[in-house]
Amino acid sequence: MTRNRASALLALAVVTGLVACFWCRGERVLAANGPTFDEPVHLAAGYSYWATGSFRLNPEHPPLLKLLWAAPLVFGDRPPYPHDVARETNNDHWHIGNAFLFQSGRAPNELLSPARRVNLALGCGVVLLVGWWAFRLWNSRISGIGAVGFAVCDPNLLALSCILSTDIGLTLFTVLACYLVWEYTAAPSRGLLVGAGVALGLALGAKFSALAVALGLGAAGIVFVLRGGRLALPNAPADVPRGRALAEFAFRLGVIALVTLAATYGFVHFDQWGRGLKFQLTRADHGDGMMYLNGELSRSGWYHYFLVLLPLKLPLGLFVGTLLVGTTGRLLRAPRIAFLLVPAVVFFALASYSRVDLGIRVVLPVLPFLYVFAAGLASGACCRAAGTALLVLCLAWAGISAARGDPHPIAYFNELAGGSRGGLRFVADSNVDWGQGLPALKAYLDANGPDVIYLSYFGTDRLEAYGIRYQPLPAYGRVGEPGGELVPADARHVVVVSANNLLGIYLNDPGTFAWLRDREPTAILAGSLYVFDLTSDVEAVQRLRVLPAK
Incomplete structure (x- = not known):
């Protein structure tokens, strides 16, 4: 066995062990936490799509993930759907969710846990994807392991992988779309183009805020071209102006994404996507209640909410690792890095501008980009040996901190915040109590x-x-x-x-x-x-x- 092959097998064994650890911790979270606020509605809505063939229930969220969550019940021991409650309450999703989860004659956990495991599998997908991207980006197996480690040690990723929240699916498809376009810039192919378009369409079918992902990818493409890169269709003539080539690529990518999105609605129900988007854009008119920051309540939120939140909710080992890599500036000189940095920055900026200050889940798609970025410590961005040592220290710090939050990672806050009790001085809602x-x-x-x-x-x-x-x-x-x-x-x-x-x-x-x-x-x-x-x-x-x- 060659040394390189032995190193690859060792890296694979370590990654497998880390993913297994993530899953085992997830199982503890499933057992220790009851249904969160929206889970009965999400599960009942997904089941209703299978049972009735209609997407009318809970249209303010796209159906893709809800269909996936309900699939284990549909293809397993099908529980009864409360048609009578739907008729009596004029399809009120809160009453239907309550009846489906708590009045079916089965223990709520028997219905909820299989659906939650679907989300946990999506979370494992995020863990593996960031590890692969870090390996490809930094050309370092240690960096790949580091990105996996940062993902596994993030209580926020674990928490949202263990409940029926659309944020984890959005995160997976967002990172996949950006990664595939990043690969495409080095070796354009129809397969990568189709894959990126499908991933973007699935992100749009997961959550309406994926529109920010599409804008982020567009901005990244513009930055990439302005810095000397070329983003064109496969086999496009070299003499096509770069701006025109970019427009043709974006159009083709958008068409593939749109067809994929329509497919998630079974094509004939695609109009529901527009209705749901309208609800989200006018959600302030529906009365979302108060938001909380630093002891103050507000109905309109704050532009700086997430700037305050991230230093309190992220493991400090990840936060420090990201800052250390960012200070070197080495990575920022490569044009392709636009597809790692720009979508995350655009998504974060638009989330801040929207002032939907409900918790770190709103900006969850930004976090995997930090895992990949921080893993660059071991790549030679600084001295390779010192960088590897710093990476190990940051991972150990993040892991020890994360262990304090188990088995209730929803309420995790880092040492800077003073744990969950201290964190309540600054933020609340789904950051603490769901x-x-x-x-x-x-x-x-x-x-x-x-x-x-x-x-x-x-x-x-x-x-x-x-x-x-x-x-x-x-x-x-x-x-x-x-x-x-x-x-x-x-x-x-x-x-x-x-x-x-x-x-x-x-x-x-x-x-x-x-x-x-x-x-x-x-x-x-x-x-x-x-x-x-x-x-x-x-x-x-x-x-x-x-x-x-x-």
């Missing part, structure tokens, strides 16, 4: 009591599914009446408040729980549920007992 914490609450109550609690829960998971007894407080997300019971006057008075409700982000009165915010919680569960024992505080108990359920 309704995932009821399994952790059930385990806590089984171990510590009491039998009945005061509860303000943010989310659409069903407390009845866990046997949790509670007196409802003002909350957000529950489908149907709040239910519950009264806490006996002579019992322990324990109140549990979701992080988003504690901050009042979606409540009618944002100050409902302001009096609790400075108290030290007895426990923080899943990073998102704050437990306070107020038994000895008579005044606080009186406050609780007069709060309405809504």
